[in-house]
Amino acid sequence: MxxxxxxxxxxxxxxxxxxxxxxxxxxxxxxxxxxxxxxxxxxxxxxxxxxxxxxxxxxxxxxxxxxxxxxxxxxxxxxxxxxxxxxxxxxxxxxxxxxxxxxxxxxxxxxxxxxxxxxxxxxxxxxxxxxxxxxxxxxxxxxxxxxxxxxxxxxxxxxxLGRAGVADVTPENYTFTPGKSTELVAGTDVSIIACGALVGPAVDAAAMLKEQGVSARVINMASIKPIDADAIIKAATETGAIVTAEEHNIIGGLGAAVAEVVTEHKPVPVIRVGTNDTFGESGTPKELMAKYGLTAEHIVEAAQTAIKRK
Structure with a gap:
């Protein structure tokens, strides 16, 4: 970490x-x-x-x-x-x-x-x-x-910004540009669009899906506003299913922002991984991420569901 x-x-x-x-x-x-x-x-x-x-x-x-x-x-x-x-x-x-x-x-x-x-x-x-x-x-x-x-x-x-340690995922010689995302893993069956602390688990989820014969694209969407609409539309067109992952309420966050682009430009199944309209509680970060469904395993489940809905 x-x-x-x-x-x-x-x-x-x-x-x-x-x-x-x-x-x-x-x-x-x-x-x-x-x-x-x-x-x-x-x-x-x-x-x-x-x-x-x-x-x-x-x-x-x-x-x-x-x-x-x-x-x-x-x-x-x-x-x-x-x-x-x-x-x-x-x-x-x-x-x-x-x-x-x-x-x-x-x-x-x-x-x-x-x-x-x-x-x-x-x-x-x-x-x-x-x-x-x-x-x-x-x-x-x-x-x-x-x-x-x-x-x-x-x-x-x-x-x-976050309190806990996170996995290193950014490629070398990276330059941040607002409104632009970064494709971390290539894939054709489903796209996982994540931000912040959930990018590392998204990469792990792609590796787990690969073992199941599923090709998952992983996109780091650091720029929430402006959002990279072109990358979202491309992902929807080429993979036909999207999972979003964020350490935030699924209402109004990254998932909602991605869904707005998808519904207007290229409607495909979108499954949002995040907290589900609830407050948190006291506990270790690892315990809370597991309890509130913010792990690589939860992203894998969401990807499987999204693919079935194609």
């Missing part, structure tokens, strides 16, 4: 921030957990802890962006998107301000912190806001590429 994407974020932010004097970092008293403390150690004069005040976190970020800075603001996903939704919508996105909201501890793998801290609706909330780019990197390498891109991009960005 590789690093958690939050750890990769902290390292990338410190490296890029040391070179780009315009970058400032804000945190809501969780810098050790979000890993922005790595940036603080390098350039403390451009790090600001606003305290446990997430609405203020976003608003101060908006003000700094309006003054020409490049603010990266961080907290747990539950609070950056939930408690501060109005500020994200009205202060940042309505004005198209150059704020990078990099929220950690998303999804069920927050683990023992329980349902109150497990953000399973943030993708749905964020992708519904105009002007906001929504990205869910899969691993360490992709997170670093996304942070590098975000620092150069002029506009609001939401980056969803």
């Amino acid at each position: 590789g690093k958690a994407t939050r750890e990769a974020y902290g390292a990338a932010l410190a490296e890029i921030g040391a070179k780009n004097k315009n970058i400032v970092v804000l945190d809501a008293d969780l810098s050790k957990s979000t890993k922005t403390d790595t940036f603080k150690k390098v350039v403390p004069e451009r790090f600001f802890n606003v305290g446990i005040a997430e609405q203020n976190l976003i608003s101060v970020g908006a003000g700094l962006a309006a003054a020409g800075k490049i603010p990266f603001v961080s907290s747990f996903s539950m609070f950056a998107t939930g408690r501060a939704f109005e500020q994200v919508r009205n202060a940042v996105c309505y004005a198209k301000l150059n704020v990078k909201i990099c929220a950690t501890h998303a999804g069920i793998t927050v683990g023992e912190d329980g349902a109150t801290h497990q953000s399973l609706e943030d993708i749905a909330c964020m992708r519904a806001i105009p002007n906001l780019t929504v990205i869910v990197p899969a691993d360490e390498a992709e997170t670093k590429a996304v942070v590098s891109w975000a620092a150069e991009y002029n506009g609001p960005v939401y980056v969803r």
